[in-house]
Amino acid sequence: MRVMVTGGAGFIGSAVCRHFILDLGHEVIVVDKLTYAGNLASLTPVTSSAQYAFEKLDICDGEGIKAAFSKYRPAAVVHLAAESHVDRSISGSNAFVQTNVIGTFTLLEAAREYLDANQHIRDQGFRFIHVSTDEVYGSLGEIGLFSETTPYDPSSPYSATKAASDHIAKAWHRTYGLPIIVSNCSNNYGPYQFPEKLIPLMVLNALHSQPLPVYGDGSNVRDWLFVDDHARALGMILEKGLPGETYNVGGRNERRNIDVVKQICACLDELRSSEGRHDRFVTYVTDRPGHDQRYAIDASKLETRLGWRAQETFETGIKKTVRWYLEHADWWEPLRNHVYRGERLGL
Numbered sequence: 001m002r003v004m005v006t007g008g009a010g011f012i013g014s015a016v017c018r019h020f021i022l023d024l025g026h027e028v029i030v031v032d033k034l035t036y037a038g039n040l041a042s043l044t045p046v047t048s049s050a051q052y053a054f055e056k057l058d059i060c061d062g063e064g065i066k067a068a069f070s071k072y073r074p075a076a077v078v079h080l081a082a083e084s085h086v087d088r089s090i091s092g093s094n095a096f097v098q099t100n101v102i103g104t105f106t107l108l109e110a111a112r113e114y115l116d117a118n119q120h121i122r123d124q125g126f127r128f129i130h131v132s133t134d135e136v137y138g139s140l141g142e143i144g145l146f147s148e149t150t151p152y153d154p155s156s157p158y159s160a161t162k163a164a165s166d167h168i169a170k171a172w173h174r175t176y177g178l179p180i181i182v183s184n185c186s187n188n189y190g191p192y193q194f195p196e197k198l199i200p201l202m203v204l205n206a207l208h209s210q211p212l213p214v215y216g217d218g219s220n221v222r223d224w225l226f227v228d229d230h231a232r233a234l235g236m237i238l239e240k241g242l243p244g245e246t247y248n249v250g251g252r253n254e255r256r257n258i259d260v261v262k263q264i265c266a267c268l269d270e271l272r273s274s275e276g277r278h279d280r281f282v283t284y285v286t287d288r289p290g291h292d293q294r295y296a297i298d299a300s301k302l303e304t305r306l307g308w309r310a311q312e313t314f315e316t317g318i319k320k321t322v323r324w325y326l327e328h329a330d331w332w333e334p335l336r337n338h339v340y341r342g343e344r345l346g347l
Contacts, residue, residue, distance in 0.1 A: 002027040003238070004074040006059055006107065007081030009034060011193045012131070012227055014042035016078060017052070019231040027051045029072045031065070032081065033058045036339055041331055042192040059103035062110060069114040076127045076238055079107060082162065085196055086135075087346030089158035090289060100161035101168070104130070108172045115178070122179070129238055130169040132184045134223070134248070135159035139292035146184070147298045148246040155290045170246075179243035183234065186250040186297045190227035190317065191324040195332055196340050198257065199318070202264045203325045204332065205342055206278045212265075213344065216287035218258025221294040225251035226312035226320075233308050240306045247306070250297025253314035258282075263314075267322040288346060 003020060007013040008030030020026040022045065032038045034056055046052045053072065057064045059081045081103060083089065083096045108128070115122045137146045138153030152167075154160040166182055173180035189199045202212050233249045241247060255263075265278035272278075302308045312320070325332060336342070 001076060001238075002029070002072065002074045003076045003078055004029045004031060004068065004072065005078045005080065006031045007038070007079075008032050009038035009040055009043060010080060011037070011042070012188055012230060013080040014039075014192055015190065015227045015231040016080065016234055017043060018045055019228065019235055021046045021049050021051050024235055025051070028053070029068065029074060030054045031057045031059065031068060037084075037194045039192070039194075039335070059107050060098060062106045065107055065110040066113060069110055073118070073121065075121065075124065076129070077107070077111060078129045078131065078234060078238065079104065080131045084133075084158065085345070086156045086158045087196070087288065089156055089161070090346035093157035096157050096161040101164045104165040105168055108169065108178065112172065112176055112178055126179055127238055127241070127243065128169075128178060128180050129234060129241070130166065130180055130182045131234065132162050132166050132182060133159065134184050134186050134250070134295050134297055135292065136163040136166060136184065137295075140294040140296055142294070145296045145298035146248060148184075148248055148301055155292050173244050181237055181241045181243055182246040183237055184246065184248050184297075185230055185233075186223035186225045186295060188225050188227045188230055190321050191328070192331065193227070194340070195335060195342070196345065198260065199264065199321060200325060200332070201342060202261050203268070203322055204336060206265065206268055206281055207272075207326075210281065210342060211283040212261055212281045213283055213285045214258055214261055215285060215291060217284065218256060218261070219293075220257050220291060221254050221296070222257065222260075223250045223296045224253040224255060224260070224314050224317070225249065225310065226317035229310040229312055232311075233302060236306050236308050237302075247302045248297045248299050249302060250299040251310045251312070251314070252297075252299065254296050255314060260318075263318055264322060267319055271323065271326060285344070
C-alpha cells in the first residue's frame with residue numbers, strides 16, 4: 001500500500017514510517033514541515049529504501065498538498081502532523097490553531113478533491129486515519145477510563161485544537177463521505193522523542209546532573225504507551241479499521257508522574273552506577289496551568305475488534321528507552337545543544 005504520512009519526521013510519525021516500511025512493506029510518502037520537532041535523522045533506518053519518499057510541506061499549504069496527492073496518488077493517509085506540546089500551547093497557542101485546526105481542514109479538503117477526481121481509488125478502499133490524543137477527553141477522577149464515547153472536555157490550547165480537528169474530521173466523514181477513522185492515544189514514549197517531553201527530559205537532565213522538574217506534587221497520572229506499540233496499532237487500524245469509527249489506543253500502564261521519574265532514576269542507577277543516585281536531582285516546581293489530574297484509556301474496542309495488544313509493559317519499555325538515549329547521544333546532542341536545552345516552557 002502507498003501511504004502518505006503527515007508529520008512523518010516527528011516522534012510518532014517516524015516510528016510509524018519505520019514500521020510501515022520495514023515490517024509491513026508499505027510505500028511511504030513523508031509530508032513534514034520540519035519544525036523544531038521534525039528530524040530527518042529519525043528516519044535514517046528507512047531513507048535508503050526505494051519505498052520511502054519525502055516532501056517538505058506545510059499541511060496548511062493547500063496547493064502543495066494537492067500537488068503531493070496528484071504526484072504520489074496514495075491509497076491512504078495517516079495524519080500525524082500536529083503541534084503537540086501542552087506547555088508550548090500555553091505560551092504560543094496560535095501555532096496550534098494554525099497547524100492542528102487549519103492544517104487538518106486543509107488536508108481534508110485536499111483529500112476530498114483527490115477522491116472526487118479518482119473514484120476508483122475511493123472504491124479500492126482509501127482510508128484517512130486521523131491520529132489524535134486522549135487529552136481531548138479532559139481529566140478523570142481516581143476511577144474510570146476514557147472510552148470512545150466519553151464526552152470531549154479539553155483543558156489546554158493543545159487539547160482544544162486537537163478536539164476541534166477531531167470534530168472536523170468526523171464531520172467530513174458524515175457530510176462528504178470521506179472514509180475517516182479517528183484514533184485517540186495515551187501518552188507515548190520511546191526512542192527518538194524530542195527532549196521537551198517528560199521522559200527524555202528527565203533522562204537527559206539526569207545525565208547532565210541537572211534538576212529533574214516535577215510539576216506540583218507529582219501525583220498526576222498518565223497511561224503510558226510505547227511508541228512502537230502505537231505504530232503497530234495504527235498499522236492494524238489502517239488494515240482492519242472501519243470508516244466512521246474511533247479507536248482508543250492505550251498501554252494500560254497508569255503511572256504517577258513522580259513514579260515515572262523515580263523509575264527513570266532507577267534505570268540510570270543500574271546502567272550508570274558510578275554516577276550515584278539520580279533521584280537526588282528531583283525538584284518539585286510550580287504546577288502547569290490547567291494540568292489534568294488523570295488520563296486512562298480503555299482500549300478494549302481495539303483489542304477485541306481488531307486484535308491489537310500492547311507488547312511492552314512500562315517496565316520493559318522504559319528500560320529500552322533509557323538505554324536507547326544512553327547509546328544515541330549522536331541523535332540528541334545536536335537538539336540539546338542547539339534547539340532545546342531543557343528550559344521550563346509554558347510559564
